[in-house]
Amino acid sequence: MGDGPRGGGRGYVAGVILLSSLRRLLPALLAGVSAAVLPPAAALRAQDTIPAVRQDSAQIAIPGEAVRGDTIPDAAKPDSVPADSTRPAPNFPVFPRPRNAGFAAASWVFGPAELSRFHGLSLLELLDRIPGLVITREGGVGRAAGVAAFASGGGRMRVFLDGWELRPLNATVIDLQQIPLLDVTEVRVTRGLLETRVELETLRLTDRRPYAQIEGGEGDFATRLLRGIFARPLGERLIVQAGLDLVETAGFRRAADFSENTALARLSYAFTPDRGLQLEYRSTGIDTERTVEGFAPPRESFDRGELLLRGRGRFFGRRSAACVRPAPAAAADSAAAGDSARTDTAGAAARDSALAAACQVQGGFWLDGAIGRSWVNPLTGDSISIGSESVQAMVRASIDVPLGTLTGAARVHRVDREGYSANATELSARAELTPVPWVAAWGEARAVSAGGVTGVELEASGRAGPFGGFTLFGSLAAGNRGVRFRRDTIQVVKTLAGEVDPDAPETDTLPLVLFRDRESTAGGFRAGAEWTRGSLVAGAAFVAHDVDVVAPFGFWWEQGLQPSAGGTVAAVEAYADVPLLWPQLRFQATYTDFLADPERPYLPQRFGRAALEFHGLYFGGNFEPTLRAEVLARGRQLSVDRDSTTFNVITEPFATFNFFVQMRVLDVRAFWRIENAFNREQAFDVPGLPLPGVRSLFGVRWFFRD
Structure with missing residues (x-):
């Protein structure tokens, strides 16, 4: 093919x-x-010009132990232009993050180091690595895709961009392929038992030098990628950022056109190092069209925009000296993606953790607020998108002390017309206690009134350990919320003269889309253990999850579907991250088995991934290769045929193979990735809508300073 x-x-x-x-x-x-x-070139660039030796100079030999010949080159050289540690950039401050992350907390963080080794077309491809998170795809790149933990249905995934909620306006979940990776420097995915939260953190400068990033790529199915972002301080208090993200493809068999273009602008003003304002505007255009075996699904062509003003600051707290004026080593290791000083060694991670701890100990009282609007405008030819506008206001406060954190938030959403998005009000509170390093507990309470349903949800989790390398953890959750679904589409006929003359012709026909709200109750528990020995980590957990109603995602192939019974499912999940032969070569695997035949819609009987990854070996301090080979497997699942209105089809299991290679020299990264390398064309999540065959993408990403 x-x-x-x-x-x-x-x-x-x-x-x-x-x-x-x-x-x-x-x-x-x-x-x-x-x-x-590239290695010889990197070494050549790293050389200093050797001056001529004066006749009256003495030459002293370097002792043999000064540079060991068998030293493993696992550290990158520092930035070619040292950062000015005495003048930090006037960044918009970062709100306190949750302290617990990892498998035990069911919260995974992809920071600058991980994102520097990821080259995908969208955020969706990154979330595919989260265990227990079920992604249901219509097809390849740009085709609609729904995400839900344990296949709990629509309305249970939320996305936040620096605290601002990106609300779904065209479905019950936002399509992650419509969120560009252009300015994202950290992704935190918290897979709760009641909802999944995806929190995105955008670019912050590490010093006052201008920063630019350019990425370009090309691949099969006429796929093209172009990204660029520029940021620089203006004066002592302002930072200006502007970016552009373009993705286009002809799709599988050149019959699934998709294009996404995003433009963003951001202006930040810092009153002090930890108080500031930020004005942001972003606009995304989506155009998608597909033909499958003579069948043409509805075309989507619309613009989505966001305009918002944020304000954030720390009060009644003292900013740590380590946060304001880091030591050169710590400053280098806390750099944003693209700094050539960034390393992936254990020492760098430890210094990052120490720096973060130094900032958290000082804590204080934080206030954060935002107000703005989001909108969707369908364009000519779009027969499925619904024009809508949402106004949002939010405020949150956090007390951050050594014992833990306490955070409260209030959010208000108002829409101009009822659609998938409804008027909503939310009050929430989250507490996290870390009295000693080996004990932690955290929990959250939410009260949400959306549409015509008011619900309350409670979640609590705890961790104890490590004791002899073992850590025990558990979670418990229960609550109810409203879920919205598309009830029907009807035609309303208006006859202006019909009351007088029954033979008068029809003068107008209006299509109306009806939506309904339904209460959905969910709950469950999770318990397990994690084992750590050196750099080897592994863990396993048992999960029981119950949801009475699974709402459709709201995509075109689900029109006419009503909410389905979810029932109770039990699962065993496990993961391992093991070094092989060398510390830089690691085996990583995740596996989830639901221990029964598929009964909940879109829930695979079992799924997982296994990967070999090699990175962290530096030649001359400048050249670093990265290789990753992985196998993804997915079992049978209950699904719906594209022409049906009930879940009545069991899909066949399938497995795909992916490969990725990156060559990094200083601030340049050349990459090549190939997906579904063995061209498995019978893989699909929805019968009649196959996933694409083999696809390769190659390109380069380049970072600039000054």
């Missing part, structure tokens, strides 16, 4: 196969050439 048209002659077919093979081998050849050429 190639990108070109299918021909009829034998010579033509042979030519297409040859050209396709050469094209797929091209990135590998380029990677090989890079591996051979």
Whole structure:
């Protein structure tokens, strides 16, 4: 299967196969050439010019122990232009983060180091690595995709951008493919038993130097990628950021066109290092069209925009000296993605943790607020999107002390017309206690009134350990909320003269889309253990999850579907991260088994992934290769045929293989990734809507300072 048209002659077919093979081998050849050429080039650049030795100078030999010949090159050289540690950039402050993360907390964090080794077209591809998070896809890139923990249905995933909620306006969940990765420097995914929260943190400068990032790529199915962002301080208090993100593809078999273009602008003003205002505007255009075996799903073509003003600050607290004026080593290790000083060694991680702890100990009282609006405007030819506008206001406060944190928040949403998004009011409180390093407890309470349903949800979790390398943890949750679904589409006929003359023609026909709210009750518990020995970590947990109603995501193939019974499911989940031979080579695996035949919609009987990843080895302090090979497996699941209105189909299990390679030299990263390498064309989540075959993407990402 190639990108070109299918021909009829034998010579033509042979030519297409040859050209396709050469094209797929091209990135590998380029990677090989890079591996051979770039290390000497990096070493050459790293050399200092050797001055001529004066006749009256003495030459002293360096002792043999000064530089050990068998030292493993696992540290990157510092930035070629040292940061000015005495003048930090006037960044918009970061609100206190939750202190617990990892498998025990069911919260996974992808920071600058992890994102620097990820080159995807959308945020959706990153979340595919979270265990227990079920992604239901219509097809390839740009096709609708729903996300829900344990396949709990629509209305149970929320996305926050620096505290601002990106509300779904065209479905019950926001499509993560419509959120660009352009300015994202940290992704925190918290997979709760009642809802999944995706929290995105955007770019902050590490010093006052201007910063720029450019990324470009090209791949199969006429896929093209272009991203660019620029940020620089203006004066002593302002930072200006502007960016552009473009993705387009012809899709699988060149029959699934998709394009996404996003423009953003951000202006930050710092009153003090920990108090500031930020004005942000972003606009995203989506255009998607597909044909499957002669069938054409509805076209989507719309613009989505956000305009908001944030204010945030710390009060009644003293800012730590380590936060204001970090030591050179700590400043280098806490750099944003793209700094050549960023390393992935254990020492760097420890210094990052120490720096974060120093900031948290000083704590204080934080206030954060935002007000703005979001809107969706359907364009010509769009027969499925619903025009809507949402106004949002939120305020939250946090007390951050050594014993723990206490955070309260209030959010108000108002819409101009009822659709998938409804008027809503939310009050929430979260407490986190860390009295000693080996004991932690946290919990959250939410009261939400949305549409015509008011619900209350409670979650509590705890962790104890490590004791002899073992850590025990558990979670418990219960509550109810309203979920919205598309009830029906009807035609309302208006006859202006019909009351007088029954034979008068119809003068107007208005289509009306009806929505309904339904109360959904959910609950469950999770308990398990985690074991750590050196750099080897592994864990396992038992999960019981119950939801009475599973709401549809609201995508086009689900129109006409009513909420379904969810029932109770039990699962065993496990993960391992093990070094092999060298510390830089690691085996990573996650696995979830639901221990029964599939009965809940879209819930696979079992699924998981296994990967080999190599990174963290530096040559000359400048050149670092990264390789990752992974296998993804997904079992049978209960699904719906594209032409049906009930869940009545069991899909077949499938497995796919992906490969990724990146060559990093200083601040330049050349990458190549291939998905579904063995061209499994019978893989699908929705029968009749196959996932794409083999696809490769290669490109380069470049960071600039000054």
